[in-house]
Amino acid sequence: MAAPVREDQELELDIDSLAYGGNGVARLNGFVVFVKRGLPGDRVRARVTKVKREHYPACGGCRFQDLAYEAQIAAKADQVADALRRIGRLEDPPLEPIVPAESVFHYRNKLEYSFTQTPEGPALGFHRAGRWDEVLDIRRCWLTTDLGNAIRETTRDWARSQGLEPYDQAEHTGFLRHLIVREGRNTGQVLVQLVTAPGKLDRDSFVAALSRFPEVRSIHWAVNERPAEVTNLPTTLLSGEEAIEEQLGGLRFRVRPNAFLQTNTAMAERLYELAREYAQLTGEESVYDLYCGIGTIGLTLARDALTVWGIEVSEESVACALENADLNGITNAAFFAGEVGEALEDLRGRAGEPDVVVVDPPRAGLSGKALRRIARLEPRRIVYVSCNPTTLAGNVKELAGEWGYRLERARPVDMFPHTPHIETVALLTRG
Numbered sequence: 197m198a199a200p201v202r203e204d205q206e207l208e209l210d211i212d213s214l215a216y217g218g219n220g221v222a223r224l225n226g227f228v229v230f231v232k233r234g235l236p237g238d239r240v241r242a243r244v245t246k247v248k249r250e251h252y253p254a255c256g257g258c259r260f261q262d263l264a265y266e267a268q269i270a271a272k273a274d275q276v277a278d279a280l281r282r283i284g285r286l287e288d289p290p291l292e293p294i295v296p297a298e299s300v301f302h303y304r305n306k307l308e309y310s311f312t313q314t315p316e317g318p319a320l321g322f323h324r325a326g327r328w329d330e331v332l333d334i335r336r337c338w339l340t341t342d343l344g345n346a347i348r349e350t351t352r353d354w355a356r357s358q359g360l361e362p363y364d365q366a367e368h369t370g371f372l373r374h375l376i377v378r379e380g381r382n383t384g385q386v387l388v389q390l391v392t393a394p395g396k397l398d399r400d401s402f403v404a405a406l407s408r409f410p411e412v413r414s415i416h417w418a419v420n421e422r423p424a425e426v427t428n429l430p431t432t433l434l435s436g437e438e439a440i441e442e443q444l445g446g447l448r449f450r451v452r453p454n455a456f457l458q459t460n461t462a463m464a465e466r467l468y469e470l471a472r473e474y475a476q477l478t479g480e481e482s483v484y485d486l487y488c489g490i491g492t493i494g495l496t497l498a499r500d501a502l503t504v505w506g507i508e509v510s511e512e513s514v515a516c517a518l519e520n521a522d523l524n525g526i527t528n529a530a531f532f533a534g535e536v537g538e539a540l541e542d543l544r545g546r547a548g549e550p551d552v553v554v555v556d557p558p559r560a561g562l563s564g565k566a567l568r569r570i571a572r573l574e575p576r577r578i579v580y581v582s583c584n585p586t587t588l589a590g591n592v593k594e595l596a597g598e599w600g601y602r603l604e605r606a607r608p609v610d611m612f613p614h615t616p617h618i619e620t621v622a623l624l625t626r627g
């Protein structure tokens with residue numbers, strides 16, 4: 197379904213609501229049109245200046261682009277409330293208003309593209325909505341920047357000039373599999389990672405093609421020998437630095453190719469500010485930062501805590517976290533590699549009991565074992581950063597029902613406009 201309007205077209209529109217940010221919202225054949233200075237009730241004659249829906253709804257990346265942004269965030273806030281009521285068994289969840297995204301487009305600092313074959317040669321894009329076996333050739337992605345789009349287009353042109361073949365997921369033939377572009381949005385530094393099947397890569401030509409972008413500081417190559425579409429693989433450095441840097445909340449963070457970094461930089465800063473507010477630190481506390489990634493939350497809290505102790509399963513991320521403590525001159529934080537459920541006992545022996553525990557687990561939430569071990573430490577406060585309200589709600593129920601914790605406050609944060617994903621920060625207290 198293409199957009200029903202084109203640039204420069206004149207339209208007569210009825211404004212029916214206001215979008216977040218103040219533009220009027222009108223609808224045309226089910227498509228949303230934002231109108232500058234349009235107010236609800238106005239009938240206006242407007243000229244189209246920008247069409248933002250080039251690949252919608254075929255592309256699986258942005259599922260909700262045709263839902264006005266204020267309706268998107270209202271629906272997300274409702275989902276968190278509903279999960280806490282239904283699964284968390286809280287009659288009246290103490291929810292604070294959702295924090296809207298600062299930008300509804302161009303907000304991602306990382307995109308993973310798949311190569312695909314087209315009549316014109318290799319192209320790069322995302323999976324067609326609902327299809328594992330079909331990739332849509334993307335010419336302009338609205339979630340990345342102009343720079344991110346230009347790097348993808350340059351890589352596509354390079355692939356064509358080299359006569360390379362995209363990997364065929366059904367036949368398991370071909371060479372080019374994925375391109376990952378990661379952008380330090382506050383530093384301007386870019387990391388590019390090419391993923392191929394085993395075979396010969398003309399490294400020099402790839403590096404030369406990207407040399408027109410001074411922002412590209414780090415170019416890696418990973419070889420995927422298996423059919424499964426994974427990108428989290430050991431890499432070979434082709435050019436530049438091993439890692440790039442991003443800046444969050446005034447701190448610098450080194451990011452290696454496989455290390456976790458929240459993909460919306462601006463909203464990660466808001467998320468961490470909220471975690472800091474909920475942690476209520478006075479400078480006297482011992483804080484555990486569990487599922488700590490590259491140490492972003494722990495290092496943000498370190499200036500207000502006595503000590504910070506992080507646990508993270510990815511050794512690459514832990515290496516970054518240790519470097520990041522040094523990079524920022526932070527001496528009261530230590531990070532260890534391990535599974536939270538397994539490593540907590542050891543950490544307790546080393547660090548003593550925590551006053552505050554921050555958890556930021558993957559979508560599956562806290563496993564039974566991790567939850568029990570955290571609860572047995574009896575921290576006064578648990579700050580739970582969640583990327584899945586249903587597992588958050590299940591964990592809240594268990595922490596309340598079996599371990600005497602109470603959900604004191606919770607606040608959804610919209611990190612991913614146009615997608616179903618919702619982040620929530622929650623504070624649980626004991627006693």
Ligand SMILES: C[S@@+](CC[C@H](N)C(=O)[O-])C[C@H]1O[C@@H](n2cnc3c(N)ncnc32)[C@H](O)[C@@H]1O
Pocket residue numbers: 456457458487488489490491492493507508509510513534535536537556557558583
């Ligand atoms: C949602 S990320 C959060 C990272 C970090 N707090 C941040 O804000 O960037 C979850 C992290 O948990 C790590 N992880 C997943 N399962 C784990 C486990 N069982 N034990 C420890 N870390 C785990 C992942 O590698 C990832 O870095």
